[in-house]
Amino acid sequence: xxxxxxxxxxxxxxxxxxxxxxxxxxxxxxxxxxxxxxxxxxxxxxxxxxxxxxxxxxxxxxxxxxxxxxxxxxxxxxxxxxxxxxxxxxxxxxxxxxxxxxxxxxxxxxxxxxxxxxxxxxxxxxxxxxxxxxxxxxxxxxxxxxxxxxxxxxxxxxxxxxxxxxxxxxxxxxxxxxxxxxxxxxxxxxxxxxxxxxxxxxxxxxxxxxxxxxxxxxxxxxxxxxxxxxxxxxxxxxxxxxxxxxxxxxxxxxxxxxxxxxxxxxxxxxxxxxxxxxxxxxxxxxxxxxxxxxxxxxxxxxxxxxxxxxxxxxxxxxxxxxxxxxxxxxxxxxxx
Amino acid sequence: xxxxxxxxxxxxxxxxxxxxxxxxxxxxxxxxxxxxxxxxxxxxxxxxxxxxxxxxxxxxxxxxxxxxxxxxxxxxxxxxxxxxxxxxxxxxxxxxxxxxxxxxxxxxxxxxxxxxxxxxxxxxxxxxxxxxxxxxxxxxxxxxxxxxxxxxxxxxxxxxxxxxxxxxxxxxxxxxxxxxxxxxxxxxxxxxxxxxxxxxxxxxxxxxxxxxxxxxxxxxxxxxxxxxxxxxxxxxxxxxxxxxxxxxxxxxxxxxxxxxxxxxxxxxxxxxxxxxxxxxxxxxxxxxxxxxxxxxxxxxxxxxxxxxxxxxx
Numbered sequence: 187x188x189x190x191x192x193x194x195x196x197x198x199x200x201x202x203x204x205x206x207x208x209x210x211x212x213x214x215x216x217x218x219x220x221x222x223x224x225x226x227x228x229x230x231x232x233x234x235x236x237x238x239x240x241x242x243x244x245x246x247x248x249x250x251x252x253x254x255x256x257x258x259x260x261x262x263x264x265x266x267x268x269x270x271x272x273x274x275x276x277x278x279x280x281x282x283x284x285x286x287x288x289x290x291x292x293x294x295x296x297x298x299x300x301x302x303x304x305x306x307x308x309x310x311x312x313x314x315x316x317x318x319x320x321x322x323x324x325x326x327x328x329x330x331x332x333x334x335x336x337x338x339x340x341x342x343x344x345x346x347x348x349x350x351x352x353x354x355x356x357x358x359x360x361x362x363x364x365x366x367x368x369x370x371x372x373x374x375x376x377x378x379x380x381x382x383x384x385x386x387x388x389x390x391x392x393x394x395x396x397x398x399x400x401x402x403x404x405x406x407x408x409x410x411x412x413x414x415x416x417x418x419x420x421x422x423x424x425x426x427x428x429x430x431x432x433x434x435x436x437x438x439x440x441x442x443x444x445x446x447x448x449x450x451x452x453x454x455x456x457x458x459x460x461x462x463x464x465x466x467x468x469x470x471x472x473x474x475x476x477x478x479x480x481x482x483x484x485x486x487x488x489x490x491x492x493x494x495x496x497x498x499x500x501x502x503x504x505x506x507x508x509x510x511x512x513x514x515x516x517x518x519x520x521x522x
Numbered sequence: 523x524x525x526x527x528x529x530x531x532x533x534x535x536x537x538x539x540x541x542x543x544x545x546x547x548x549x550x551x552x553x554x555x556x557x558x559x560x561x562x563x564x565x566x567x568x569x570x571x572x573x574x575x576x577x578x579x580x581x582x583x584x585x586x587x588x589x590x591x592x593x594x595x596x597x598x599x600x601x602x603x604x605x606x607x608x609x610x611x612x613x614x615x616x617x618x619x620x621x622x623x624x625x626x627x628x629x630x631x632x633x634x635x636x637x638x639x640x641x642x643x644x645x646x647x648x649x650x651x652x653x654x655x656x657x658x659x660x661x662x663x664x665x666x667x668x669x670x671x672x673x674x675x676x677x678x679x680x681x682x683x684x685x686x687x688x689x690x691x692x693x694x695x696x697x698x699x700x701x702x703x704x705x706x707x708x709x710x711x712x713x714x715x716x717x718x719x720x721x722x723x724x725x726x727x728x729x730x731x732x733x734x735x736x737x738x739x740x741x742x743x744x745x746x747x748x749x750x751x752x753x754x755x756x757x758x759x760x761x762x763x764x765x766x767x768x769x770x771x772x773x774x775x776x777x778x779x780x781x782x783x784x785x786x787x788x789x790x791x792x793x794x795x796x797x798x799x800x801x802x803x804x805x806x807x808x809x810x811x812x813x814x815x816x817x818x819x820x821x822x823x824x825x826x827x828x829x830x831x832x833x834x835x
Binding site for chain 1 (some may be wrong): 732733735736737738739740741742743744745751754756757758772828829830831
């Protein structure tokens, strides 16, 4: 933590505005990330995790989105960048891989053309040199018979190979920060693990920082140094993997652990979280999880709890947005 | 790829035979005798002799075989009206139709595709609104009405352009020839231009909403480069529509050619129908049908090139 942070995000807020409603997709997210570190963002669909990633690159459609807060990546104020500077940042400093490689690759261009294009655009080298580097990249992401795959179209590859190809494109200009938006969700279980291991080894080998968004606890644990749990557009708990997974101090995190099939003995009853996530167009005034929370007390509904530090002994401080963190875990099961 | 093209070409042979059969049957299914319409009241013996000399006394299947056999060798009989060989007449007319059809296609497709794409890309902007209204007008206006309007304004009132014919210039590169082409080409180009523009606009809007466009932005590609990706993705659909429109231009310009008395296949067909000139009628319809078949063939082949997802196996 001594070196200067690669990414600093302060009070990031994303609103989607339309005639009918204003949707508060992300409300006041702050974090810092050092070079070579991995932040896992865990949350269910609609919690704002993918929107957070897109906001970091300013990928959201500007006419429907209101962004505020501060985003600083590699010393550049992302909010203030003009369109030209933004295209230079995207792909070269920050790259992104997507959930569904079939729809995130252009179907009528070969894998090779798509890598070459990115390299030519950012590094200004010739096509022959770019093609040579594209081949190296396909070998780096362990695509077998890489030379042949360079001229393959996305539909000619299997799901796993497609995702590897997408990773190769993302890595083509040696980004300092890789944003991964559920990169394993759309894949078969066996392929998921391969892609996960590949991403982890590439991240370590290339020393990239990575923000890994997933709804899968097991995946988040595998790759992350610190984990942030996101609910209704806010971080509700954050800390080292050990803290968050083994000593959850927010009822929502505890609920996630109770409703997952990872690392539980056979026969253990899975406990779903009752109710459904709040409407982001009309958030409750207090804690957004209170309506579903079995620990809720009247104070929970009054004011929004701050994200506060409750322990500092780990590599990262353990933070929670719950006003009674000590109570979490005292009840064996959440009543349905 | 080679075998795909070969197979696709071979497929067109039975289609072409079927087309020729339909053309032949259609003309002969119409009531009345082709000769009696031309000859008027003559004595029966002479009519029978004439029938025998044109082969109209033989059974229809035999007539078909004879007609097809000689058509394949370039002998399509003689016009009942002028006595000129049908084949030569057709070649001249087809060349004239090709000239304005191709010119109208070039004009309509370039303008339509460009503005359609820009409208889709700038969805909701003033350009989009202008293009959308213009294309609705374009597809709604009957082209013969537009043709008559053009004649009234530019030939009759302003007197800038000739109203009729192809002129007598020796070369199509001369201003004399161009002057005669401008109005028919504009009248012909209006509908294909509007249809191509609408297709391109819808196609581009659909592609822009796809995830890979966001992924391309995330790679830091320039907007020009992204537009190229979008255009390349829209190509197969737009190409298919262009092919159909081109076929319509070559085959369906009867009304426009008639308004301008442009000596093409459409005008020829119109004359042949009113004169009940069976050999010319058969030849012209067959030629137009073969235009359709071959343009479809070309479009199919172009599409496998434009869209790698279409199997070439």
